Amino acid sequence: MTKKTLIPIGPYHPLQEEPELFKLYCEGEIVKDIKWETGYNHRGIEQLSEKKTFDQSFFLVERICGICSTSHPLAFANALEEAGNIEITNRAKYIRSIIAELERVHSHLLWVGLAGHFLGYNTVFMWAWKYREPILDLFEMITGNRNSYAMFKVGGVRRDIENSMIPKITKILDMVKKKTDMLVGAVMDDPVIHARTKGVGTLTKQDIIDYAAVGPTARASGVDVDVRRDDPYAAYPLVNWKVITAEKGDVFAKAEVRLLEMYESISIIEQCLEGLKKEKEGDTEVKVKHVAAGWGTGHAEAPRGEVFHYVLTDGSNSPARHKIRAPSYTNIATFKKSCVGQTISDATISLAAVDPCYCCTERMAVAYNWKTGERILNGNELIALSAKKTQKIRNQI
Amino acid sequence: MGFKELCFKKSLWLFHFGGASCNNCDIEILDCLTPRFDVERFGMLLVGSVRHADVLLVNGSINKRDKSRLLEIYEQAPKPILVVAIGACGCTGGIFAEGNTFAGPVDKIIPVDAYIPGCPPKPEAILAGVVKLLNK
Numbered sequence: 001m002t003k004k005t006l007i008p009i010g011p012y013h014p015l016q017e018e019p020e021l022f023k024l025y026c027e028g029e030i031v032k033d034i035k036w037e038t039g040y041n042h043r044g045i046e047q048l049s050e051k052k053t054f055d056q057s058f059f060l061v062e063r064i065c066g067i068c069s070t071s072h073p074l075a076f077a078n079a080l081e082e083a084g085n086i087e088i089t090n091r092a093k094y095i096r097s098i099i100a101e102l103e104r105v106h107s108h109l110l111w112v113g114l115a116g117h118f119l120g121y122n123t124v125f126m127w128a129w130k131y132r133e134p135i136l137d138l139f140e141m142i143t144g145n146r147n148s149y150a151m152f153k154v155g156g157v158r159r160d161i162e163n164s165m166i167p168k169i170t171k172i173l174d175m176v177k178k179k180t181d182m183l184v185g186a187v188m189d190d191p192v193i194h195a196r197t198k199g200v201g202t203l204t205k206q207d208i209i210d211y212a213a214v215g216p217t218a219r220a221s222g223v224d225v226d227v228r229r230d231d232p233y234a235a236y237p238l239v240n241w242k243v244i245t246a247e248k249g250d251v252f253a254k255a256e257v258r259l260l261e262m263y264e265s266i267s268i269i270e271q272c273l274e275g276l277k278k279e280k281e282g283d284t285e286v287k288v289k290h291v292a293a294g295w296g297t298g299h300a301e302a303p304r305g306e307v308f309h310y311v312l313t314d315g316s317n318s319p320a321r322h323k324i325r326a327p328s329y330t331n332i333a334t335f336k337k338s339c340v341g342q343t344i345s346d347a348t349i350s351l352a353a354v355d356p357c358y359c360c361t362e363r364m365a366v367a368y369n370w371k372t373g374e375r376i377l378n379g380n381e382l383i384a385l386s387a388k389k390t391q392k393i394r395n396q397i
Numbered sequence: 398m399g400f401k402e403l404c405f406k407k408s409l410w411l412f413h414f415g416g417a418s419c420n421n422c423d424i425e426i427l428d429c430l431t432p433r434f435d436v437e438r439f440g441m442l443l444v445g446s447v448r449h450a451d452v453l454l455v456n457g458s459i460n461k462r463d464k465s466r467l468l469e470i471y472e473q474a475p476k477p478i479l480v481v482a483i484g485a486c487g488c489t490g491g492i493f494a495e496g497n498t499f500a501g502p503v504d505k506i507i508p509v510d511a512y513i514p515g516c517p518p519k520p521e522a523i524l525a526g527v528v529k530l531l532n533k
Contacts (some may be wrong), residue, residue, distance in 0.1 A: 012414055012415070025412065043458060059492065127433050129427075359420045
């Protein structure tokens, strides 16, 4: 039997900007098994959220993840509006969609850059991040901050996009579109990128279904899921757009899906801006004085996939229970399929291909056996497991 | 010129420690390296190991799991090293300070030379903070 070598990546590794530990078990250069450890980023968001009022919670869920700082508040707002049966104005819907799509453009550009960086192709990194800056400028102009936007509230949005801003926004979008063309050309036609990403980290349609992956990761393997279309929210039913899918499921297909999605996003923003012109200025919110006791669920399609929020309200002004599920939580599990059998150098780009976001992922879940309905692990069993592990470590010392 | 000034006179190499953060500060630190801000012009470079670094950038609140790792990384660092706490969470714990996994802001764990507040601080603020620290 050959001996397996353990190669750790992380927790504080220059490859990742977030703390996360991957253990690659290798034979020679081939990865035979992979394990990962989380918890370096756990902040207890769900518990914190129950201490805050609904209005304060928005600022908290925004900080679950800095890159998805629209998707989480949007899903939370959807959940609360479902719980309280609140219908928002069209102008607020358009503004919500504009912010969400701008975020998708900046997030996908960020991913393209990082993917280039992981391939050792720093030109792509520098380019993509350079053209991401105008989008951040737009955010600063609309919301006052480059990253955490604080745009959403129950019943609408906090700030209006005034009609006088629209020409400026369109001008910057046109510029970004041109630069994206160039970037897409550079990535899609580059023989180096083809050689490094085609046939690497392939996930079949069945893998996606088995691991319940979502977002661009699923769409790149031909699984046509998109919450924006399947369970519409904000202004998505009011505009024309299509869901981008690819068939191959390798890293190149994932890059293709993300790059083409950026065009769709820009087109959605342009249509929403047209829609804004027809609505009355300043009509951005309905006053909400009370959220009735009950519960609500909210989805939003984040750049990485479906964000899900469940809120239980008891008639007071703060959530009685708040449950969050982020897309990377399921996407990360696909590493078992995409990395095993690759060389170490290909494993890094396969890890990056799902655009993992660890600060979203720091969640806790309980698994059920879907056939019998039994809990596979309950709280006490988890505590027992943890005690067993501590004992094992003590014995080793 | 003292020993400390001599150490920090030329190109500074940075090591980035991302604690339990929301990723915003991490992205803004990376942003400093990209064409619009481009700190590499001033010889600043993100390095892979703290053993090569002159500056330790810490962002995010520190949770119970991170605490021992942060201490270990600080011990591995060559001295003198400048420690910069970035963002509201790095400075005080920010919005996560009440969480049940919070283990204290950075300055309760290791000595900090400069604080850059903001949620997240803009890349300009990060640059200004480092420049101020060097001129101190």
